[in-house]
Amino acid sequence: MxxxxxxxxxxxxxxxxxxxxxxxxxxxxxxxxxxxxxRAMIGGAVTDLGGDQSEVDTATETKSADYLKTLGTETTP
Incomplete structure (x- = not known):
């Protein structure tokens, strides 16, 4: 049993x-x-909360498809 x-x-x-x-x-x-x-919505919220616009621009320039393609291939120093 x-x-x-x-x-x-x-x-x-x-x-x-x-x-x-x-x-x-x-x-x-x-x-x-x-x-x-x-990412664009979060970037807008960060800007509204007083974040640096250059950080938002950098984050929104990367496309999700490109990020998923490189996922797992990056090496950490």
Whole structure:
């Protein structure tokens, strides 16, 4: 009986991992599609709150698609 319960527990854990992976992929897709718009909105908020305009310009110049292409290929010094 305990053997059967352990098998179901492992199965449930696998299902949770699959669900988390699907949600992560969906989040990446949404950020890829709407990232430029979100970045522009946040840049406007930073400017309104007294941030430096040059920082906003630098952040909004980078396109989301370009950022996603280089994701994981950057090396840290």
């Amino acid at each position: 305990n053997r059967m319960r352990k098998g179901k527990h492992g199965q449930a854990m696998t299902e949770y991992i699959i669900i988390v992976a699907i949600i992560a992929l969906a989040a990446l897709a949404v950020f890829g599609l709407f990232g430029d718009r979100i």
